[in-house]
Amino acid sequence: MSRIIRAIPVAILTFIVYIVFTGSATHFDIVTGVIGAVIVGIVFGSVVITNTYKFLQLQRYFWGLAYALYYFFIAEVRAHYDVIKRILNPKMPINPGIVKIPIDVASDYSILAVANSITNTPGTVTVYVHPNKKYLYINWIDVVTREPEEARKAISYVFEKFAKKVFD
Amino acid sequence: MSDLYSLTPYVVLAVSALASTIAVYLAIIERDLIKAVLYSAIQSTFYALIFYLLMVPDIVLVYIPVAVGLLPAILIIAVKKTEKYEDVGGVPRTTSIIVLLSVTVFTLIAGYLLVVSHAITFDVFPSLDARLLAKWFLATTLWWNRLFSSMSPEAVTAIVWDYRGLDTYFETSVMYLAIIGALAIARYLDIPRKEYREDVMGMSIIGKMSTRVIMPMIIIVAISIALHGHLTPGGGFQGGVTGAVTVSLLIFIFSVYFATRFFKISIAILLRIIGLAGIVLSATIVAIIGFLIGQPAYIFQNQPKIIAQIGLPYEIGGNLISGTLLLFNTSEFLAVLMGFAILFLLLSIPEENVLEVIKGEVE
Amino acid sequence: MIDLRTYLFTVTYIAIVVNTVIALYGIFVRPNILKKIIALSIFGDCTFIYAIIIGFRKAEPYPEIPIMITQQPSKEYIEHFVAKAVDPLPPALVLTGVVIGLAVMLFLIFLSIQAYRLFGTLNIRKIVRMRG
Amino acid sequence: MNLLNPVLTIIGYVLVGIGAFCQVVAGIGMNRFPNFFVRLHAATICAIGGSFVPIIGCSLIALSIEEFGVIRFFLAGAGFVTAVFLLILAPVGSHLLAKAAYFSKAAVLYPKAVDLLEEDVERGEIRE
Structure with missing residues (x-):
């Protein structure tokens, strides 16, 4: 039973991807899309989803939208501007190093979201996740502090706040 | 300005061809085999660009998963299982020079003959006109007259199944034989039964979680490519190899013990047999219907012809399905996907187990 | 006066011919079996490009893909399509060729791994000497 | 739709x-x-600024060309799906490359200001 409940969100997600990728919504697309999405959902439902009821909470979607807006229009732009400035500067002011930041989220998807956001913003790359999932090791292009808490404020605090609201 | 606009694709074509030459040279010269595999993957990327600029999107869709994804992955597994470095000692210099000269002469003659057969001189290369057969194929692929047409706007898939179905049938059997051969080599081997453990097996948690998200999406895109084969670029082969990327991801990112949760080798063989049976069915379904209602019909027939007036419907409720093409694409998708899944699973059997079995066999 | 596009296309063609030469050299001379397999796959890709080049043509401003974008074509559209689109037959042959090539290549890799298990080396010269 | 098309084209370019x-x-x-x-x-700049952004731009341009008919939705949809794939998979590639290079000592971290990961490895907290 739990297998079928888990399959539903995966099927809906894959059906959306199917329709967007196909780019048309005729009867043929909808019928084949539903069949394909149900099959994929049943096969992959148990590995993708851990808790189905999170999908029913609407506020998560609004927080997700806010996360996306913040990420694309503020975090990415700021990081790109910063690293491009460093590349084009003749003196190339870099001060690289690996710092350790604590991370306080519950689910694996939150870790994925935070780590991917950190890696996707130029200037910071996640090198390693501590086995107890409480620390991330970040290669930082300009190390201003080696204190974990201060580094967390500079790198991942906002991502973490949003990811907690969306995924936990 | 318009001159420049029409020149751009040719410039990109020439640049990517020259870059691919450099990559090929490095791939052949390199002694470190892993680097050689990566250089050949770079060459494949440029070739995909060339295929795209030569206006064959079907090939691009099948070539990128095959030559940039699956083949380098398999080759890297093979290199890790065998020797990392190539031992070039003992090759006489004169032999290699003689081989190089003869190969050069042979290839130049063959290449010149290809140009001559195609376009008389280099002045009009490529030629301005298409061949007569090509024109006939292009004109009849969607004529909207069922007696002469294959009723599919996608000329390539129409040719693959509708005009030259017998070729495709036998080429599929070549692939079938290759997989049977691999199964025969590994006939005593099986994946050891071991419990999958999240914390010790596979890559890091970031790789695992993102693979979990991305796997159903890749599969659904592959299904979309396969099922729209008769409308847009794509088809059963393209969808099958795109879906096979998922199996390789499962094995690389998690481990083979996680992959066996989804399907054992025997289940993959069963699904593959269902796919092959679907291909046979789509070849013979019109003949079976004709036999049942007592009218003349042929195998590999899709739309009605003048001497055999029955055929499958080409549309249902205004949606083009092109007769047997949809059934063929679905079955081919299943057969190709499961065939490559079998090969991946066989290749990922741990080496200790294999050596144990082989030792008993040799003695 | 040769058209510049023809010149660029000829450069492409010659580069592919050179690729073929290098790949054949690799097949014949390099001793490692896996290197031979890499060279063989490059050689196969070159032949695929030859087949596609046979079907390529010149059209103004550039040839089209052999796929109709309207569902119920008019007569004028079909005439335009036949005058512009490239030959659809070589892609159809190459399509199966790529997939079959991958399957056969995997089978060859299987065989070479098996050979390494039995002989302990992949150097073809050493394997040949072992027979005697 | 007609009014929106030039806007989409300009944003795309x-x-x-x-x-x-x-x-x-x-x-x-x-x-x-x-x-x-x-x-x-x-x-990373190459993957996000150099690939993700122009793929979105190309999709918007494709959406704005009305001569393509129905097929423009196909082009744009494939573009968007590709961009999402890139957004999820590009950082994974960077992360796995960095991790593999660090622990196999294939690349040396020099110059460096601080390396807390090395200190933790030396302390025996992390075994890889």
Whole structure:
């Protein structure tokens, strides 16, 4: 039973991807899309989803939208501007190093979201996740502090706040 | 300005061809085999660009998963299982020079003959006109007259199944034989039964979680490519190899013990047999219907012809399905996907187990 | 006066011919079996490009893909399509060729791994000497 | 729809232009940066600013060309799906490369200001 409940969100997600990728919504697309999405959902439902009821909470979607807006229009732009400035500067002011930041989220998807956001913003790359999932090791292009808490404020605090609201 | 606009694709074509030459040279010269595999993957990327600029999107869709994804992955597994470095000692210099000269002469003659057969001189290369057969194929692929047409706007898939179905049938059997051969080599081997453990097996948690998200999406895109084969670029082969990327991801990112949760080798063989049976069915379904209602019909027939007036419907409720093409694409998708899944699973059997079995066999 | 596009296309063609030469050299001379397999796959890709080049043509401003974008074509559209689109037959042959090539290549890799298990080396010269 | 088309076209071309600029800068960075780990930051610019942004731009341009008919939705949809794939998979590639290079000692982290991971490895907290 739990297998079928888990399959539903995966099927809906894959059906959306199917329709967007196909780019048309005729009867043929909808019928084949539903069949394909149900099959994929049943096969992959148990590995993708851990808790189905999170999908029913609407506020998560609004927080997700806010996360996306913040990420694309503020975090990415700021990081790109910063690293491009460093590349084009003749003196190339870099001060690289690996710092350790604590991370306080519950689910694996939150870790994925935070780590991917950190890696996707130029200037910071996640090198390693501590086995107890409480620390991330970040290669930082300009190390201003080696204190974990201060580094967390500079790198991942906002991502973490949003990811907690969306995924936990 | 318009001159420049029409020149751009040719410039990109020439640049990517020259870059691919450099990559090929490095791939052949390199002694470190892993680097050689990566250089050949770079060459494949440029070739995909060339295929795209030569206006064959079907090939691009099948070539990128095959030559940039699956083949380098398999080759890297093979290199890790065998020797990392190539031992070039003992090759006489004169032999290699003689081989190089003869190969050069042979290839130049063959290449010149290809140009001559195609376009008389280099002045009009490529030629301005298409061949007569090509024109006939292009004109009849969607004529909207069922007696002469294959009723599919996608000329390539129409040719693959509708005009030259017998070729495709036998080429599929070549692939079938290759997989049977691999199964025969590994006939005593099986994946050891071991419990999958999240914390010790596979890559890091970031790789695992993102693979979990991305796997159903890749599969659904592959299904979309396969099922729209008769409308847009794509088809059963393209969808099958795109879906096979998922199996390789499962094995690389998690481990083979996680992959066996989804399907054992025997289940993959069963699904593959269902796919092959679907291909046979789509070849013979019109003949079976004709036999049942007592009218003349042929195998590999899709739309009605003048001497055999029955055929499958080409549309249902205004949606083009092109007769047997949809059934063929679905079955081919299943057969190709499961065939490559079998090969991946066989290749990922741990080496200790294999050596144990082989030792008993040799003695 | 040769058209510049023809010149660029000829450069492409010659580069592919050179690729073929290098790949054949690799097949014949390099001793490692896996290197031979890499060279063989490059050689196969070159032949695929030859087949596609046979079907390529010149059209103004550039040839089209052999796929109709309207569902119920008019007569004028079909005439335009036949005058512009490239030959659809070589892609159809190459399509199966790529997939079959991958399957056969995997089978060859299987065989070479098996050979390494039995002989302990992949150097073809050493394997040949072992027979005697 | 007609009024929206020029806007989509202009946004699309701007995004493609940003992508071209980012690619060039990332190429310069690749050559100027001193070691593998710092070059990964240039590679990130290449993946997000240089690939994700222009793919979105190309999709918007494709949406705005009405002569393509129905097929423009196909082109744009495939573009968007590709962009999402890239957004999820590009950082995974960077992360796995960095991790593998660090622990196999294939690339040396020099110059470095601080390396807390090495200290934790030496302390025996992490075994890899």
